[in-house]
Amino acid sequence: MVLRVIAKLFIPFVMLFALYVQFHGDFGPGGGFQAGVIVAAAVIFYALTFGLQTTRRVVPERLVETMVAAGILLYAGVGVAGMARGGNFLDYFVLSKDPVAGQHLGIFLVELGVFITVSGVMLAVFYMFAGRGRGRHDEQ
Amino acid sequence: MMAATALAMARVRNLFAVVVLGGLYSFLMATVLVVLDAVDVAMTEAAVGAGVSTVLLLGTLYLTHSEEARPRHRAILPLIVALVTGGLLVYGTLGLPEFGRADSVIHRHVAPRYLEQGPKETGVPNVVTAVLASYRGYDTLGEVTVIFTAGIGVLALLRRRRRDDDGGRR
Numbered sequence: 173m174v175l176r177v178i179a180k181l182f183i184p185f186v187m188l189f190a191l192y193v194q195f196h197g198d199f200g201p202g203g204g205f206q207a208g209v210i211v212a213a214a215v216i217f218y219a220l221t222f223g224l225q226t227t228r229r230v231v232p233e234r235l236v237e238t239m240v241a242a243g244i245l246l247y248a249g250v251g252v253a254g255m256a257r258g259g260n261f262l263d264y265f266v267l268s269k270d271p272v273a274g275q276h277l278g279i280f281l282v283e284l285g286v287f288i289t290v291s292g293v294m295l296a297v298f299y300m301f302a303g304r305g306r307g308r309h310d311e312q
Numbered sequence: 313m314m315a316a317t318a319l320a321m322a323r324v325r326n327l328f329a330v331v332v333l334g335g336l337y338s339f340l341m342a343t344v345l346v347v348l349d350a351v352d353v354a355m356t357e358a359a360v361g362a363g364v365s366t367v368l369l370l371g372t373l374y375l376t377h378s379e380e381a382r383p384r385h386r387a388i389l390p391l392i393v394a395l396v397t398g399g400l401l402v403y404g405t406l407g408l409p410e411f412g413r414a415d416s417v418i419h420r421h422v423a424p425r426y427l428e429q430g431p432k433e434t435g436v437p438n439v440v441t442a443v444l445a446s447y448r449g450y451d452t453l454g455e456v457t458v459i460f461t462a463g464i465g466v467l468a469l470l471r472r473r474r475r476d477d478d479g480g481r482r
Contacts, residue, residue, distance in 0.1 A: 193355070203440075203441050203444065205352075205356055206355040206359065209356060209359040209360050209363070210355075210359050212359075212364060213359050213364055216363070216364060216367050220367070237467065240460060240463045240464065240467075241460070243456065243460075244453075244456050244457060244460045247452075247453055247456055248453065251449070251453070261450075262449040262450060262453065278449075279441060279442070282449065282452070283441070285456065286452065286456050289456050289459055289460055289463075290456075290459060292463065293459050293460065293462065293463030294360075294364055296463050296466065297368065297462075297463065297466045298364070298367065298368065298371075300466055300467060300470040300471060301368050301371040301372060301470070302371050304371075304375055304470065
Protein backbone atom coordinates (compact mmCIF):
# COMPACT_ATOMS: atom_id res chain seq x y z
CA MET A 173 0.00 0.00 0.00
CA VAL A 174 2.72 2.42 1.03
CA LEU A 175 4.69 1.38 -2.02
CA ARG A 176 1.77 2.09 -4.32
CA VAL A 177 1.20 5.58 -2.94
CA ILE A 178 4.89 6.36 -3.16
CA ALA A 179 5.03 4.94 -6.68
CA LYS A 180 2.11 7.11 -7.75
CA LEU A 181 3.86 10.15 -6.36
CA PHE A 182 7.19 9.18 -7.74
CA ILE A 183 6.59 8.03 -11.31
CA PRO A 184 5.42 11.39 -12.70
CA PHE A 185 8.61 12.95 -11.45
CA VAL A 186 10.71 10.19 -12.96
CA MET A 187 8.95 10.70 -16.29
CA LEU A 188 9.44 14.44 -16.02
CA PHE A 189 13.10 13.93 -15.27
CA ALA A 190 13.40 11.68 -18.31
CA LEU A 191 11.87 14.37 -20.51
CA TYR A 192 14.22 16.90 -18.97
CA VAL A 193 17.18 14.64 -19.69
CA GLN A 194 15.90 14.20 -23.23
CA PHE A 195 15.28 17.81 -24.14
CA HIS A 196 17.98 19.36 -22.03
CA GLY A 197 20.52 17.01 -23.57
CA ASP A 198 21.69 19.87 -25.78
CA PHE A 199 22.87 21.80 -22.75
CA GLY A 200 23.59 19.40 -19.96
CA PRO A 201 24.42 15.73 -19.68
CA GLY A 202 21.84 13.42 -21.14
CA GLY A 203 20.19 12.50 -24.37
CA GLY A 204 18.14 9.83 -26.00
CA PHE A 205 19.85 6.78 -24.49
CA GLN A 206 19.62 8.04 -20.94
CA ALA A 207 16.08 9.34 -21.24
CA GLY A 208 14.99 6.11 -22.89
CA VAL A 209 16.23 3.90 -20.09
CA ILE A 210 14.85 6.23 -17.43
CA VAL A 211 11.38 6.06 -18.98
CA ALA A 212 11.68 2.30 -19.27
CA ALA A 213 12.77 2.08 -15.63
CA ALA A 214 9.75 4.18 -14.60
CA VAL A 215 7.35 1.91 -16.47
CA ILE A 216 9.03 -1.19 -15.03
CA PHE A 217 8.69 0.30 -11.55
CA TYR A 218 5.01 0.80 -12.30
CA ALA A 219 4.77 -2.81 -13.42
CA LEU A 220 6.43 -4.03 -10.23
CA THR A 221 4.05 -2.14 -7.98
CA PHE A 222 0.77 -2.31 -9.88
CA GLY A 223 1.16 -5.59 -11.72
CA LEU A 224 1.88 -6.58 -15.27
CA GLN A 225 -1.72 -6.66 -16.45
CA THR A 226 -2.35 -3.04 -15.47
CA THR A 227 0.86 -2.00 -17.14
CA ARG A 228 -0.05 -3.82 -20.32
CA ARG A 229 -3.22 -1.76 -20.39
CA VAL A 230 -1.35 1.50 -19.84
CA VAL A 231 1.53 0.72 -22.22
CA PRO A 232 0.23 -1.91 -24.63
CA GLU A 233 2.67 -4.39 -26.10
CA ARG A 234 1.77 -3.35 -29.62
CA LEU A 235 2.81 0.20 -28.88
CA VAL A 236 6.12 -0.98 -27.43
CA GLU A 237 6.86 -3.13 -30.44
CA THR A 238 5.97 -0.31 -32.78
CA MET A 239 8.30 1.97 -30.85
CA VAL A 240 11.19 -0.46 -31.31
CA ALA A 241 11.03 0.02 -35.06
CA ALA A 242 9.67 3.57 -35.20
CA GLY A 243 12.65 5.12 -33.45
CA ILE A 244 15.24 3.70 -35.78
CA LEU A 245 13.07 4.55 -38.78
CA LEU A 246 12.92 8.13 -37.55
CA TYR A 247 16.70 8.20 -37.19
CA ALA A 248 17.34 6.78 -40.63
CA GLY A 249 14.52 8.94 -41.99
CA VAL A 250 16.37 12.04 -40.87
CA GLY A 251 19.38 10.76 -42.77
CA VAL A 252 17.33 10.14 -45.90
CA ALA A 253 15.68 13.54 -45.54
CA GLY A 254 19.13 15.09 -45.58
CA MET A 255 19.81 13.22 -48.82
CA ALA A 256 16.50 14.27 -50.32
CA ARG A 257 17.35 17.89 -49.66
CA GLY A 258 20.63 17.60 -51.50
CA GLY A 259 23.12 16.76 -48.77
CA ASN A 260 24.80 13.59 -47.62
CA PHE A 261 23.20 10.88 -45.51
CA LEU A 262 22.72 12.26 -41.98
CA ASP A 263 23.72 15.71 -43.17
CA TYR A 264 21.74 18.08 -40.94
CA PHE A 265 22.97 21.32 -42.43
CA VAL A 266 20.48 21.13 -45.28
CA LEU A 267 17.46 20.40 -43.10
CA SER A 268 16.74 24.06 -42.63
CA LYS A 269 17.67 27.33 -44.31
CA ASP A 270 19.97 28.24 -41.46
CA PRO A 271 22.67 25.54 -41.08
CA VAL A 272 22.81 25.88 -37.28
CA ALA A 273 19.04 25.56 -37.01
CA GLY A 274 19.29 22.55 -39.30
CA GLN A 275 21.82 20.96 -37.00
CA HIS A 276 19.57 21.66 -34.05
CA LEU A 277 16.58 20.07 -35.74
CA GLY A 278 18.62 17.10 -36.89
CA ILE A 279 20.09 16.42 -33.47
CA PHE A 280 16.70 16.83 -31.86
CA LEU A 281 15.01 14.35 -34.21
CA VAL A 282 17.85 11.88 -34.03
CA GLU A 283 17.86 11.94 -30.24
CA LEU A 284 14.11 11.46 -30.30
CA GLY A 285 14.60 8.41 -32.50
CA VAL A 286 17.19 7.01 -30.11
CA PHE A 287 14.86 7.67 -27.19
CA ILE A 288 11.94 5.86 -28.81
CA THR A 289 13.94 2.81 -29.82
CA VAL A 290 15.82 2.47 -26.53
CA SER A 291 12.75 2.74 -24.32
CA GLY A 292 10.84 0.46 -26.67
CA VAL A 293 13.50 -2.25 -26.63
CA MET A 294 13.92 -2.08 -22.85
CA LEU A 295 10.19 -2.45 -22.30
CA ALA A 296 9.84 -5.16 -24.94
CA VAL A 297 12.57 -7.22 -23.28
CA PHE A 298 11.01 -6.65 -19.87
CA TYR A 299 7.57 -7.71 -21.11
CA MET A 300 9.01 -10.82 -22.69
CA PHE A 301 10.80 -11.87 -19.50
CA ALA A 302 8.05 -10.92 -17.09
CA GLY A 303 5.31 -12.42 -19.24
CA ARG A 304 6.86 -15.87 -19.12
CA GLY A 305 6.05 -16.47 -15.47
CA ARG A 306 2.66 -17.93 -14.86
CA GLY A 307 1.31 -14.57 -13.80
CA ARG A 308 2.60 -14.48 -10.25
CA HIS A 309 4.21 -11.15 -10.95
CA ASP A 310 0.73 -9.76 -11.29
CA GLU A 311 -0.11 -10.26 -7.65
CA GLN A 312 2.94 -8.62 -6.21
CA MET B 313 34.64 -1.59 -2.33
CA MET B 314 33.94 -2.70 -5.91
CA ALA B 315 36.51 -5.46 -5.58
CA ALA B 316 34.86 -6.61 -2.36
CA THR B 317 31.48 -6.66 -4.10
CA ALA B 318 32.87 -8.63 -7.03
CA LEU B 319 34.50 -11.17 -4.70
CA ALA B 320 31.29 -11.53 -2.74
CA MET B 321 29.40 -12.12 -6.01
CA ALA B 322 31.78 -14.93 -6.87
CA ARG B 323 31.56 -16.52 -3.40
CA VAL B 324 27.86 -16.33 -2.62
CA ARG B 325 25.80 -19.31 -3.77
CA ASN B 326 22.39 -17.73 -3.41
CA LEU B 327 21.67 -16.14 -6.78
CA PHE B 328 19.19 -13.66 -5.36
CA ALA B 329 21.98 -12.17 -3.28
CA VAL B 330 24.25 -12.19 -6.34
CA VAL B 331 21.70 -10.18 -8.33
CA VAL B 332 21.37 -7.63 -5.55
CA LEU B 333 25.15 -7.40 -5.26
CA GLY B 334 25.29 -6.91 -9.03
CA GLY B 335 23.00 -3.90 -8.68
CA LEU B 336 25.24 -2.59 -5.93
CA TYR B 337 28.26 -3.05 -8.16
CA SER B 338 26.56 -1.07 -10.93
CA PHE B 339 25.85 1.81 -8.60
CA LEU B 340 29.47 1.86 -7.44
CA MET B 341 30.54 1.82 -11.09
CA ALA B 342 28.21 4.75 -11.78
CA THR B 343 29.87 6.63 -8.92
CA VAL B 344 33.29 5.97 -10.43
CA LEU B 345 32.05 7.28 -13.78
CA VAL B 346 30.75 10.45 -12.13
CA VAL B 347 34.18 10.94 -10.58
CA LEU B 348 35.66 10.56 -14.07
CA ASP B 349 33.31 13.32 -15.29
CA ALA B 350 31.40 10.97 -17.58
CA VAL B 351 27.96 11.87 -16.27
CA ASP B 352 26.17 10.65 -19.39
CA VAL B 353 27.63 7.18 -19.05
CA ALA B 354 27.03 7.18 -15.30
CA MET B 355 23.35 7.89 -15.83
CA THR B 356 23.04 5.03 -18.27
CA GLU B 357 24.94 2.69 -15.97
CA ALA B 358 22.74 3.54 -12.99
CA ALA B 359 19.51 3.13 -14.96
CA VAL B 360 20.41 0.07 -17.04
CA GLY B 361 22.94 -1.73 -14.88
CA ALA B 362 21.37 -1.19 -11.51
CA GLY B 363 17.74 -0.79 -12.49
CA VAL B 364 16.56 -2.58 -15.58
CA SER B 365 19.02 -5.48 -15.70
CA THR B 366 18.50 -6.24 -12.00
CA VAL B 367 14.78 -6.52 -12.63
CA LEU B 368 15.37 -8.71 -15.68
CA LEU B 369 17.68 -11.01 -13.72
CA LEU B 370 15.15 -11.25 -10.91
CA GLY B 371 12.52 -12.11 -13.49
CA THR B 372 14.78 -14.86 -14.78
CA LEU B 373 15.40 -16.16 -11.25
CA TYR B 374 11.68 -16.43 -10.79
CA LEU B 375 11.60 -18.81 -13.74
CA THR B 376 14.54 -20.91 -12.56
CA HIS B 377 16.11 -21.87 -9.23
CA SER B 378 17.63 -19.35 -6.92
CA GLU B 379 20.48 -21.59 -5.78
CA GLU B 380 23.57 -21.95 -7.89
CA ALA B 381 24.43 -25.55 -8.82
CA ARG B 382 27.68 -26.98 -7.46
CA PRO B 383 30.38 -26.73 -10.12
CA ARG B 384 31.24 -30.07 -11.67
CA HIS B 385 34.82 -29.21 -12.61
CA ARG B 386 37.72 -27.81 -10.70
CA ALA B 387 38.11 -24.06 -11.03
CA ILE B 388 41.87 -24.17 -11.57
CA LEU B 389 42.02 -23.96 -15.38
CA PRO B 390 39.46 -21.13 -15.74
CA LEU B 391 41.25 -19.30 -12.94
CA ILE B 392 44.56 -19.53 -14.81
CA VAL B 393 42.93 -18.35 -18.06
CA ALA B 394 41.34 -15.41 -16.27
CA LEU B 395 44.57 -14.46 -14.52
CA VAL B 396 46.59 -14.63 -17.74
CA THR B 397 44.02 -12.53 -19.63
CA GLY B 398 43.89 -10.01 -16.81
CA GLY B 399 47.67 -9.88 -16.69
CA LEU B 400 47.85 -9.26 -20.43
CA LEU B 401 45.30 -6.46 -20.18
CA VAL B 402 47.21 -4.81 -17.33
CA TYR B 403 50.40 -5.19 -19.37
CA GLY B 404 48.58 -3.51 -22.28
CA THR B 405 47.62 -0.52 -20.15
CA LEU B 406 51.33 0.12 -19.46
CA GLY B 407 51.67 1.25 -23.06
CA LEU B 408 48.84 3.77 -22.79
CA PRO B 409 49.61 7.45 -22.30
CA GLU B 410 49.37 8.74 -18.77
CA PHE B 411 45.80 9.34 -17.64
CA GLY B 412 44.54 12.85 -18.36
CA ARG B 413 47.58 14.01 -20.28
CA ALA B 414 46.61 16.77 -22.67
CA ASP B 415 49.16 16.06 -25.41
CA SER B 416 48.41 12.38 -25.95
CA VAL B 417 47.48 11.33 -29.46
CA ILE B 418 43.72 11.11 -29.14
CA HIS B 419 43.51 14.65 -27.83
CA ARG B 420 45.32 16.08 -30.82
CA HIS B 421 43.42 14.44 -33.67
CA VAL B 422 39.82 15.67 -34.14
CA ALA B 423 38.98 16.50 -30.54
CA PRO B 424 40.22 20.12 -30.63
CA ARG B 425 38.17 20.79 -33.73
CA TYR B 426 35.02 19.39 -32.13
CA LEU B 427 35.64 21.45 -29.01
CA GLU B 428 36.33 24.68 -30.87
CA GLN B 429 33.91 24.42 -33.79
CA GLY B 430 31.22 22.24 -32.26
CA PRO B 431 29.23 24.89 -30.44
CA LYS B 432 29.49 27.24 -33.41
CA GLU B 433 28.58 24.74 -36.10
CA THR B 434 25.79 22.91 -34.32
CA GLY B 435 24.50 25.53 -31.89
CA VAL B 436 24.55 22.87 -29.18
CA PRO B 437 26.57 23.78 -26.10
CA ASN B 438 26.97 20.19 -24.92
CA VAL B 439 29.86 18.77 -26.91
CA VAL B 440 28.98 15.19 -26.02
CA THR B 441 25.59 15.56 -27.67
CA ALA B 442 27.07 17.36 -30.66
CA VAL B 443 29.64 14.64 -31.27
CA LEU B 444 27.23 11.80 -30.57
CA ALA B 445 24.33 12.93 -32.70
CA SER B 446 25.96 15.02 -35.38
CA TYR B 447 29.65 14.41 -36.07
CA ARG B 448 29.40 10.74 -35.23
CA GLY B 449 25.84 10.30 -36.41
CA TYR B 450 26.70 7.17 -38.37
CA ASP B 451 28.13 5.46 -35.32
CA THR B 452 25.12 6.34 -33.22
CA LEU B 453 22.84 5.03 -35.94
CA GLY B 454 24.85 1.83 -35.78
CA GLU B 455 24.44 1.68 -32.01
CA VAL B 456 20.71 2.14 -32.26
CA THR B 457 20.64 -0.58 -34.89
CA VAL B 458 22.45 -2.89 -32.46
CA ILE B 459 19.87 -2.16 -29.77
CA PHE B 460 17.07 -2.66 -32.28
CA THR B 461 18.53 -5.98 -33.41
CA ALA B 462 18.93 -7.14 -29.81
CA GLY B 463 15.33 -6.17 -29.13
CA ILE B 464 13.83 -8.00 -32.07
CA GLY B 465 16.12 -10.94 -31.32
CA VAL B 466 14.62 -11.25 -27.85
CA LEU B 467 11.15 -10.79 -29.29
CA ALA B 468 11.73 -13.51 -31.86
CA LEU B 469 13.08 -15.94 -29.26
CA LEU B 470 10.74 -15.41 -26.37
CA ARG B 471 7.53 -14.28 -27.93
CA ARG B 472 4.79 -16.83 -27.80
CA ARG B 473 2.37 -17.18 -30.62
CA ARG B 474 -0.83 -15.21 -30.35
CA ARG B 475 -2.90 -18.31 -29.82
CA ASP B 476 -1.13 -19.54 -26.69
CA ASP B 477 -0.78 -15.97 -25.61
CA ASP B 478 -4.41 -15.88 -24.56
CA GLY B 479 -4.79 -19.41 -23.30
CA GLY B 480 -1.36 -20.15 -21.98
CA ARG B 481 -0.73 -17.38 -19.54
CA ARG B 482 -3.45 -17.94 -16.96
